[in-house]
Amino acid sequence: MTSTSSSYPTLIGHMDTLLRFYEMKQGQQPGVAIPAEELEFVQTFFSGSAEGDIDYPRAQEGGMLGAFFAVYVPTPKNVDCCTTRTVTDTTDERWFERYIRPAIEFEYAQQVAMQVISSLFRLEAGSQGRLKIVRTVADLEACQHQDTMAAILHIEGAEMIDAQLNMLDVLYQAGLRSLGPVWSRPNIFGSGVPLVVGHGPDTGPGLTDAGKALVKACNRLGIMLDLSHLNEQGFWDVTRLSNAPLVATHSNAYAICPSARNLTDRQLAAIKESDGLVGLNFNVYDIRPDGKGNVETPLEDLIRHIDYLVEHLGIERVAIGTDYDGATMPQELSDITGLPRLYAALAARGYDQQSLRFIAIENWLRVLRKTWH
Numbered sequence: 001m002t003s004t005s006s007s008y009p010t011l012i013g014h015m016d017t018l019l020r021f022y023e024m025k026q027g028q029q030p031g032v033a034i035p036a037e038e039l040e041f042v043q044t045f046f047s048g049s050a051e052g053d054i055d056y057p058r059a060q061e062g063g064m065l066g067a068f069f070a071v072y073v074p075t076p077k078n079v080d081c082c083t084t085r086t087v088t089d090t091t092d093e094r095w096f097e098r099y100i101r102p103a104i105e106f107e108y109a110q111q112v113a114m115q116v117i118s119s120l121f122r123l124e125a126g127s128q129g130r131l132k133i134v135r136t137v138a139d140l141e142a143c144q145h146q147d148t149m150a151a152i153l154h155i156e157g158a159e160m161i162d163a164q165l166n167m168l169d170v171l172y173q174a175g176l177r178s179l180g181p182v183w184s185r186p187n188i189f190g191s192g193v194p195l196v197v198g199h200g201p202d203t204g205p206g207l208t209d210a211g212k213a214l215v216k217a218c219n220r221l222g223i224m225l226d227l228s229h230l231n232e233q234g235f236w237d238v239t240r241l242s243n244a245p246l247v248a249t250h251s252n253a254y255a256i257c258p259s260a261r262n263l264t265d266r267q268l269a270a271i272k273e274s275d276g277l278v279g280l281n282f283n284v285y286d287i288r289p290d291g292k293g294n295v296e297t298p299l300e301d302l303i304r305h306i307d308y309l310v311e312h313l314g315i316e317r318v319a320i321g322t323d324y325d326g327a328t329m330p331q332e333l334s335d336i337t338g339l340p341r342l343y344a345a346l347a348a349r350g351y352d353q354q355s356l357r358f359i360a361i362e363n364w365l366r367v368l369r370k371t372w373h
Contacts, residue, residue, distance in 0.1 A: 003147075003269040004070035008063055008339075008343050008356050008357060008359075008360035008361075009063055009064075009065040009144060009360060009361060010062075010063050010064050010065055010320055010360040011064075011065050011066050011067065011140075011319075011320070011323045011360070011361045011364045012064060012066075012067040012068070012279070012320050012321065012324070012336075013067075013068050013249035013250055013319055013320060013321035013322070013364070014067075014068050014070055014154070014156075014226075014228070014249045014250040014279060014281075014321050014322060014323050014324075014326070015044075015053070015054055015067045015068070015069065015070060015280030015322060015323070015324040015325050015326065016070050016072055016156075016323070016324070016325040016326030017052060017053075017054050017067075017069065017298065017305075017324070017325045018070065018071060018072075018116050018117075018119050018120055019070075019071050019072050019074065019116065019325065019326065020041075020051070020052050020122070020124060020325055021041040021045075021116070021119040022112070022115055022116045022119060024040055024041045024198060025039075025041065025115065025119065028105050028184060035126070036122040036123075036125035036126035037125075037126035037227070038124060038126075039122055039355060041123075042122060042123055042126035042127075043118065043126075045123060046057070046090065046126075046127065046128075046130060052324075052325050052335075053324035053325045053329065053334070054067075054324050054325060054334040054336045056130060056131075056149065056338050058335055058337050059149060059336050060334075061336075061337045062336040062337045062338065062340065063339055063340060063360075064149070064336050064339065065143065065144055065149070065150060065361060066134070066143060066149050066150025066151060066152065066297070067141065067149075067150075067151065067152065067179050068152045068154040068249060069072070069120055069151050069152065069153060069154060070154045070155075070156040070326070071113055071116045071117055071120075071153070071154065071155050071156065072116070072156040072157060072326070073076070073104060073108070073109045073112045073113055073116070073157060073159055073160065073181065074112070075101060075102065075104060075185075075206055076104065076108060079102055079104075084198055085195060085196055085285060085291065085293075086126055086196065086197055086291065087099070087197070087198035087199045089198045090327055091099060096194050096196075096197075096203035096204060098160070098197070098268045099193045099194035099195070099196050100184070100185060100186065100191070100192070100203075100204075101183075101184050101185035101192075101194070102185060103159075103185055103186050103187060104159050104185070104187075106159065106160070106162070109160040109262070110160040110167070110235075112160075113155075113159075113160035114160075117153070117171075117174065120133065120151060120153060123151070124151065124200070127149075129148065130148060130149060130344060131148065131149040131150075131151055131329050132148050132149070132150060132151065133151045133152075133153060133175045133249065134150045134151065134152055134177075135175050135177060136208055136372060137292045137365060137368050137372060140365070141365070142150075142359075152175060152177055152178055153171075153175040153176045153178070153282045154176075154177070154178035154179065154180070154226070154249075155171070155176060155178070155179040155180060156179060156180045156183055156226070156229070157181075157182055157183030157185070157187065157192070157215065157229070158179060158180070158182070158187060158189055159187045160190075163188055163210045165213065165214065165217050168214070168217055168218075168221070168223075168236075169221075171211075172218070172221050172223060176223060177222075177223055177224060177368075177372060178223065178224040178225075178226055178249070179214075179218055179223050179224070180225075180226035180227070180228060180229055180230070181207070181211055181214055181215070181225070181230060181234070182230055182234070183229050184229050184261075186204075188208060188210050188211075189207060189208055189210050189211035189214050190205075190206065190207040190208060190211040190230060190231070190234040190237075191203070191204040191206075191230075191231050191234060192229040192230060192261040193203060193229060193230070193231045193232075193261055194260055194261050195212060195259075195260070195261065195285075197257070197258055197259045197260075197290075197291025198258055198263050198291070199258070200232065200254060200258070200260060200264060201230075201231050201232040201235070201254070201260050201261075201262075201263075201264065201267075202231065202232040202233065203216045203231045203232070203260060203315050204231055204233070205232030205233055205234075206231070206234045206236065206237040207237040207238070207241075211234070211237070212237065212241055215237070215238055215241045215242055216241060217367070218242075218244075219241075219242055219243050219244055221373070222371060222372045223371075223373030224244065224247055224371045225242060225244065225246075225247065226247055226248065226249045226325065227246060227247065227251075228249050228250050228251045228261070228281075228321075229261065231260075232264070232267070234362075235267055235270075236270075239270050239274070242274075244276075244370065244371045245271075245273075245274045245275050245277070245367050245370055245371060246270060246271045246274040246276035247271075247276045247277055247278075247279075247367060247371075248263060248271070248276075248277075248278045248279065248321075249279045249321050250280075250281040250283075250321030250322065250323045251263050251278055251279070251281055251286070251321070252278075252280065252281050252286050252287060252309075253268070253305050253308040253309055253312075254262075254267075254304055255308065256287075256304055256308055257286055257288055257289055257291060257305075258289075258291065259285060259286045259291055261281070261283075261286050262286055263278065265312060265353035268309070268312040268313055269312070271313060271317065272312065272313045272314065275317070275367075275370070276317060276367060277316075277317040277318060277319050277363050277364070277367050278309055278313060278317065278318060278319070278321075279319045279320055279321025279322075280302070280305060280306060280309070280318065280319070280320055280321050280322075281321050281322070281323050281327070282302065282321070282322045282323055282324070282327065282329050282330065282333050283323050283327035283328060283329070284297045284327075284328050284330055285296055285327070285328065286327075287301050287302055287305060287330070288301055289301075293328050295328060295329070295330060295331050295334075296331055297330040297331075297371075298330070298331070298332070299330065299332050299341065299342065299345045300335070300345075302330065302342070303345060303346065303349055306318060306346065306359075307349075315355050315358050315359070316358055316363055316366070317363060318358070318359055318363065319359055319360075319364050320339075320359060320360065322336075323352070324336060343356055343360075346359075361373070
């Protein structure tokens with residue numbers, strides 16, 4: 001998409017806007033077919049809204065070319081979840097079990113996932129050519145030249161996929177091109193890290209046999225694997241099994257913020273060796289050294305992570321992740337219109353135009369060329 005305020009059209013690695021659409025659809029009358037362009041979430045996305053972090057007008061203002069549109073299945077409302085983020089006691093070897101979110105049922109996950117995915121199809125159908133679900137790098141590059149928002153279908157937590165991987169084939173044909181095997185809870189494929197600060201990502205067992213088969217199947221189909229919520233043992237399992245670049249779409253440096261969601265220096269070294277990348281996470285809990293949810297977190301704290309990632313990965317392996325519509329953002333980046341502020345701060349820091357183009361989109365294009373078939 002053409003930016004009105006930034007010379008760096010940006011592909012962002014993760015956003016949860018489809019979850020917001022799913023919640024809006026809950027008020028829809030069952031059995032009533034509404035044309036896509038008349039659906040409330042389609043209309044408000046393209047006309048603009050005060051809700052959420054991203055819509056079409058704000059994306060144009062912020063210079064967002066496109067994004068990985070995450071399909072995330074929320075925990076059912078009648079299930080209790082741990083909300084504490086600071087680890088206070090790790091003397092028990094299984095301490096992390098107190099913080100892990102509960103697993104969800106396959107039937108529930110599949111039902112919700114289909115509704116969430118349909119929101120993206122309906123958004124495309126009602127877009128009047130302003131949004132396209134992309135399945136190839138050529139599609140993505142065409143969007144870049146046609147003032148069209150590129151949407152990459154991404155799964156965040158594969159609870160809706162069966163152990164035989166039948167649903168994986170169906171989703172691939174529907175356009176799935178990026179998949180995180182787990183969110184921060186266990187499923188049949190592996191275990192996610194708890195959403196805590198004060199302990200590293202080594203929190204439980206690695207991939208199951210089904211998880212290892214999922215990795216191989218994604219490689220075969222050309223689906224990018226996202227390691228952002230995977231625990232450390234699962235991360236190393238993917239490293240051993242995958243023949244594609246290692247990618248964490250929305251994670252930061254553990255050395256700066258000791259969140260279990262962040263990446264250790266050893267993990268960063270593995271990503272660099274695979275010629276993968278890390279998409280910067282804007283979630284304040286994963287930025288601040290104290291791990292607190294303070295929206296007044298300055299851009300300087302985020303730039304420290306970028307500097308650190310560039311130092312350990314090289315400028316060709318750092319990108320923008322964000323986690324818009326799914327996390328707590330710093331005030332200066334409270335929605336997608338804040339992206340030009342980040343680029344201006346990076347330019348003031350000494351990053352040249354080519355480096356900013358790498359971070360904005362070129363690093364994503366390189367990894368996707370090496371991953372998608």
